[in-house]
Amino acid sequence: MKLQLAIDLLDQKEAAKLAQEVEEFIDIVEIGTPIVINEGLSAVEYMSKSVNNTQVLADLKIMDAAGYEVNQAVKFGADIVTILGVAEDASIKGAVEEAHKHGKELLVDMIAVQDLEKRAKELDALGADYIAVHTGYDLQAEGVSPLESLRTVKSVIKNSKVAVAGGITPETIQSVADENPDLIIVGGGIANADDPVEAAKQCRAAIEGK
Numbered sequence: 597m598k599l600q601l602a603i604d605l606l607d608q609k610e611a612a613k614l615a616q617e618v619e620e621f622i623d624i625v626e627i628g629t630p631i632v633i634n635e636g637l638s639a640v641e642y643m644s645k646s647v648n649n650t651q652v653l654a655d656l657k658i659m660d661a662a663g664y665e666v667n668q669a670v671k672f673g674a675d676i677v678t679i680l681g682v683a684e685d686a687s688i689k690g691a692v693e694e695a696h697k698h699g700k701e702l703l704v705d706m707i708a709v710q711d712l713e714k715r716a717k718e719l720d721a722l723g724a725d726y727i728a729v730h731t732g733y734d735l736q737a738e739g740v741s742p743l744e745s746l747r748t749v750k751s752v753i754k755n756s757k758v759a760v761a762g763g764i765t766p767e768t769i770q771s772v773a774d775e776n777p778d779l780i781i782v783g784g785g786i787a788n789a790d791d792p793v794e795a796a797k798q799c800r801a802a803i804e805g806k
């Protein structure tokens with residue numbers, strides 16, 4: 597089981613500093629969509645030059661022109677790129693092909709997918725490296741948790757790895773780890789903690805040995 601730190605609300609320099617502080621506890625660092633919107637792919641490049649043993653994920657949430665956009669993210673140093681599960685199959689295929697051509701991975705974000713079971717089976721067959729269940733900020737505000745969706749997706753996929761994101765904190769991560777996903781994504785639970793290093797350490801401890 598891997599741990600990913602999602603950094604959404606800092607600028608590229610602050611994000612790289614945070615990643616360096618917690619690097620020993622995480623496997624993947626994400627440059628979140630808001631940072632890419634604010635600063636572009638140079639934020640991905642800056643992060644990839646700032647960390648040593650951590651993969652860099654570019655959370656582009658691609659919807660179209662997928663091969664081109666994956667290629668751009670990879671050029672700027674991304675090891676993993678995200679696309680939305682609601683995108684067309686042609687876009688998913690193009691993105692998988694482009695990522696794999698460069699030895700990189702594609703994470704499909706299931707945010708807003710209505711029939712999770714059906715789409716997860718299709719994405720699994722299309723070659724997604726990760727299928728990520730995700731309760732976005734707008735639904736977190738309504739008290740929704742990603743756990744039920746995690747169980748649903750995990751029960752139907754055969755080849756892809758399963759990731760989970762959405763409001764996970766050092767206090768709640770154990771219940772998520774108990775479901776045995778391949779990847780747990782924590783954003784604000786680490787980045788907005790009073791002591792991010794301690795929060796990352798606690799998250800690592802929860803997934804250790806899983």
Ligand SMILES: O=C(CO)[C@H](O)[C@H](O)COP(=O)(O)O
Pocket residue numbers: 602603604628629655730731732733761762763764781782783784785
């Ligand atoms: O992609 C995102 C929002 O769209 C976030 O990066 C993801 O939800 C993880 O952050 P948090 O743990 O704070 O929910």
